[in-house]
Amino acid sequence: MLKMKIKYLAFTVLFCVGFCLTAQAQENIWKTLGKVTYKKEYDEMLGFKVDVPIFGNEVQKLDGKEVTVKGYIIPVDGYKSHKEFVFSAYPYSMCFFCGGAGPETVMEVKAKSPVPFTADVITIKGTLHLNSKDINKLMYSLSNVEMVK
Secondary structure: OHHHHHHHHHHHHHHHHHHHHHHHHHHOHHHHHOOEEEEEEEEOOOOEEEEEEEEOHHHHHHOOOEEEEEEEEEOOOOOOEOOEEEEEOOOHHHOHHHOOOOHHHEEEEEEOOOOOOOOOOEEEEEEEEEOOOOOOOOOEEEEEEEEOO
């Protein structure tokens, strides 16, 4: 009986630690996504060197995984609807496109259903994808996105 109680207690502790670490990782997702460096590579099509992201191990582990992200919708011309938009760690006045942050602080979003525009912080979840090949896209994208209530 004591052995079963010890096993149950050990399982509960491990579960709680795992849950807390996952919750903490989700809370600090932008900090984790910031763990990227760059190398210069010549781009044949453009005819000059471009910065290519080198993702850290923590970031690589998130590729293809569902993540929850808090941030701001950035209104950008060229995006088709409220289902495709740019999402930022910072509000519009501070985001990457306004010169206040780096490219690791924004991501392309493709939502399952329309996400109404708001200037307030929102929370979304979806599958994270890393991009180091296509210079016409952001380095991070999130697919199958849903609002978190």
